[in-house]
Amino acid sequence: MEMKELRGSRGVLAAVALLIIFIGVTVAFVQLNGNVARGISPEYNRLAHLQQPNSLSAWVYDWRGFDTLIETGVIYVGAVVSVLVIGRGLVRMKQVEGEEPVPQTSLDLKIGSVNAILKYFIFPLVILLAAYGILIVTGAATSGGGGFQCGVVVASAYLIGAVFFGKKNPLNFRRKFLIAIGSFGWALYALLGLPGYLVTGYWQYNVGTDLWSSIAGFPAQIPSILHTIFGDPYRLALVLKGGTFYSTAGIVPLINIGEAFNVIGAICLIFLVFIYGWSDTEEAKA
Amino acid sequence: MIELTLQFLSFMASALLILIGIAGMLFLDNLIKKIIAFTLLSDGVNLALVSLGYFEGGVVAILTPGTSVAEFPQNAVLIFGPGIVLTNIVIGVSTTAVLVALTMVLYKRYGTLKASKVLKGERK
Numbered sequence A: 001m002e003m004k005e006l007r008g009s010r011g012v013l014a015a016v017a018l019l020i021i022f023i024g025v026t027v028a029f030v031q032l033n034g035n036v037a038r039g040i041s042p043e044y045n046r047l048a049h050l051q052q053p054n055s056l057s058a059w060v061y062d063w064r065g066f067d068t069l070i071e072t073g074v075i076y077v078g079a080v081v082s083v084l085v086i087g088r089g090l091v092r093m094k095q096v097e098g099e100e101p102v103p104q105t106s107l108d109l110k111i112g113s114v115n116a117i118l119k120y121f122i123f124p125l126v127i128l129l130a131a132y133g134i135l136i137v138t139g140a141a142t143s144g145g146g147g148f149q150c151g152v153v154v155a156s157a158y159l160i161g162a163v164f165f166g167k168k169n170p171l172n173f174r175r176k177f178l179i180a181i182g183s184f185g186w187a188l189y190a191l192l193g194l195p196g197y198l199v200t201g202y203w204q205y206n207v208g209t210d211l212w213s214s215i216a217g218f219p220a221q222i223p224s225i226l227h228t229i230f231g232d233p234y235r236l237a238l239v240l241k242g243g244t245f246y247s248t249a250g251i252v253p254l255i256n257i258g259e260a261f262n263v264i265g266a267i268c269l270i271f272l273v274f275i276y277g278w279s280d281t282e283e284a285k286a
Numbered sequence B: 001m002i003e004l005t006l007q008f009l010s011f012m013a014s015a016l017l018i019l020i021g022i023a024g025m026l027f028l029d030n031l032i033k034k035i036i037a038f039t040l041l042s043d044g045v046n047l048a049l050v051s052l053g054y055f056e057g058g059v060v061a062i063l064t065p066g067t068s069v070a071e072f073p074q075n076a077v078l079i080f081g082p083g084i085v086l087t088n089i090v091i092g093v094s095t096t097a098v099l100v101a102l103t104m105v106l107y108k109r110y111g112t113l114k115a116s117k118v119l120k121g122e123r124k
Helices: A009-032 A041-047 A055-063 A065-088 A116-138 A147-168 A175-191 A194-200 A224-234 A252-276 A280-285 B006-027 B031-053 B080-110 B115-120
Strands: A235-240 A243-248
Touching: A009 B006, A041 A055, A055 A065, A055 A252, A055 B080, A065 A175, A065 A252, A065 B080, A116 A147, A116 A252, A147 A252, A147 B080, A175 A252, A194 A224, A224 A235, A224 A243, A224 A252, A252 B080, B006 B031, B031 B080, B031 B115, B080 B115
Parallel strands: none
Antiparallel strands: A235 A243
């Protein structure tokens, strides 16, 4: 809709509609203000010293671990759809079926215009960003980061490298490699739910930490071998007011690594297809 | 009487962002501007979700050395808001990527980013 079409009665109607929406949203927020139930949050905060210092990460992968698995698939679907729309032009409207597919041309990146000195500054930045991404995912159980944050940081490093170095990108990911690590990450996340499912019937149950099996009515006891495999490698000594606690994040660090691979694959694939397109000749040139 | 707490002000800011986003998506003609309006709408929702978990005097929900185990559950902010925001960011990234990809295809086909001309089917 063009702005000139909003003059007169249509403009008045639009303003009234927006006002109604604004009032509805504002009234909802005013009612929420100060009236939010604490829900499950205090329970996870109460158990944080037994599980992992980062309660948010515990909540995301434990209480809604299955949701997060599906959400991890969503970003991969987003990448695949972007590739389909841009790269091959497969999505075509019905009325233009007879027309030629969308032309396959890559975006114009004027690499030559970038100052050579700037490139010397950017090269260590790309390497440092990639290293920072790895640092985030390896410390996800104790810090505020996680697999998604790692993936975004590494993808940023890839994008900066692509903009400044073009085909000589220090992080020269090829599309087959990106597809492979994206799929591997999602598969790793999904398969880490298997031990919990086989023992308890709950997919994504954290068999390493095993917070809930002591509760009456829980379907099964976790074998000690699973505690040893998934729990002990990530055990931390937390020195807190109240004593020293030996917590373990269980399968969460591994899930974070899986999600990091998935997000690196998906977001770098999106960047790659926006920059280079998807035709076979472009890949050969790159 | 409504108290002007940080949570309330944050809610109002998110309501404003949501309104700007909806208005932009409905009334702006340029497809890129529509996508920017969509991200503003998404940011407004994210801000509202983060604000849900806030309360006066709350601390970040990460155990640091020396934290009192007994006091932490009541002092830490509610974690469901930021947890849902993680989901929303992922969905937002995926949706924006697809929208930008579709916009690029439309531009190549019609030679314009004006939604009104694209809807009329005016080719370049």
